[in-house]
Amino acid sequence: MVNEEINGRQVVNMIILFLLGSSLVTGNSMVAEQDSWISVLIGIAMSVPVVLIYARLYTLAPKQDLFDLSYQIFGKIGGAIITILFSVYTLHLGILVIKDFTEYINVVSLPETPQLANAICIGLIAYFTVIKGIEILGRGTYFVMPFVVFVVFLLTGFTFKYMDINNLKPILTQDIGVIFNGALSAFTFPLAETVLFINVFSVVNTDKSPASLYLTAVLVSGFILFVLVIGSIMVLGFPLVSSLYFPSYSDVRIVDIGNFLSRIEVLVSANYIVFGLVKVTVCLYVSCKGFAKLFNLGNFKMLAAPLTLIMVITSTILYENTMKMFNHIQYYKFYAPLFQIVIPLIIMIFLQVKSKKQNAGKEESGV
């Protein structure tokens, strides 16, 4: 097996693209209406300590992923349970993302194409990327990152003309609970999904501190998310923006500059699909690793094909229709924190205690 290795900048790019993959459905963090941008800011603030936990895990136990650690700490049975839970969560996330994207393609551009056809295309690319190694994805992000960032800011620039700051008023009149509800949405979907990268970091080779890598990635993507959300609110206004499934796609549909630069939403679609591919690939990669660990397989890549098939097929039968999918996303935020905060936190505490004991032991034996 070729030694997998990605460098620091690649992993930052990967996290950014991975997180933006869900900016598509930020519609669901618009529960706080015109105060949604505040929710996003709170969501970013909430995710900072959480990614610091992830970074701490790497410092305490470099080159080990979440699955190795859970076996180490909780023994065979406990480790297996956590591995199953986490792998299923990852797989489920991957299915959700595929579903999001096929639904998106279906709703906005190809209503008559079966969703399975699109799902197979996405699945195939993810499969090949995982087979060829995560470093392929790392190098790929080098290539698409400038394009993606350019398009996001280009589109914000184009929609600038249509923004109306009055749409943000009145500020902070929503219930504080509603604002936190929105913040929880932004936090769990997507910001804290960075948790998957605990497993990717085990192949990262860099001199930089993991904390700085995580923070750069989360802050940059948080900022882009914030720009997209506040842009959509200012352009479309309420109540329209809360009832649209894909607000940042719709606000670009309004752009009409000089009667010729109109209908540029295809750029947004292209962008989203790049994000989505990165996200699906990472999900597939992590769940492959998890299940390989569970079944004690030497080579996790042999699981890529069956898991891709599961993801693609399940995505087509998961929800009956678009409305149900968007309904489910509302409940996602209530169980996702278990994987995003609770499990990493417990593992970190155990590791911390262990390393202290070891240090103490060393000192004693030294004296």
Next chain:
Amino acid sequence: MWKKAIVIFMIISNVFLLTGCWNYVEIDRLINVSGLALDVGEEGKRYHLSAEIITVGSEEKAQTNVNVIESDGNTIFEAVRNLTMISSKKLYFGHCRVMIIGEELAKYGISEILDLTVRNHETRIAMDIAISKGCKAKDILLTEGISTPIIAYKIYDLLDTTEKEIGESPFTKSYKIFNTLQADGISTVIPALEIIEAEEKKAVKFCGVGVFDEDRLIEYLDVLETKNLSFINNKIKTGLLTIKADDEQGAYESFEIYKNKTQTKIQFENDDIIVNVKTHTEVNIGEMETEEDFLKTDRVEKIRQHLEKEMEKDLYKLINKAQTELESDIFGIGLQIYRDHYKEWEKYGKDWNERFKSVKFNVDCKVDIMGSGVYDETAKGVG
């Protein structure tokens, strides 16, 4: 060697396999819809839909043919499907820029219509919406274009130019109308079009705005009132101000607006809502019929004061009409209270339409005359 050949073959075969979409439609199998008109349905159906369609002729001269086709349906979607039975080809709505709603239908309610424009992925959510005044919406599409054969695009240009020139109301785009329809504290206004006869041809003319109570059309404002509405809403960009001169001759004077800024401030004094509207307009003298010399500054001052007085009178008149006759908040004062004074909105917002009638307005117009064109005096006959 063989492996390489197979790979190359597979790559090349992709060129043939992957260049089409699943549900692709060639351009000659499509009919572009440029504009839609909705009326109350005939034969017991709810909607009567007329679509202006553009087909590109395949004759020697590639000319565009513009036709109007019509159908009925209980929903708009059904009517659209019924259109396909007439057109024989698939209709494409991506280039549809204008939707005209018939007067009669508008009186009945327009929210379902806007719902469709926002929901469908193919139509633009930034479509222009207009009301046909005194005629069926269909008739507007059947008029003859003066500068372009495509009526819908003509109307699109028309609304665009009037917005710049007369300072017309900004609520023409469907997504904005969608928002104002659902917002409390603002009444929707939508531009209205009528048909005029020009040299035995029928042509479309912009004739002010229609005022809505919730989603039902109740009244119209004429062009002048629309302009005054834009003054209060701070939407005037350029345009003309024509007033009757302050002398015995009864001559008219025109002023070209360079710049206008309107500030609306809301005060609350013991249960009274006081709205202070302050306009500041910079104008240029455009046309004069008096015989006096502009270089005398007191003359300019006199014109200025007269203009301010006339403007205030006009604005008060519109406000009065809105409060007593229309009984609807076309200025969006309620929305402004909601946005800037949220606490007061919770107190007054419940029955805003009733409350709006008792709002006190103070209008203060300030005009600066910046110049008098390229000519300093009034042209006068040498006698």
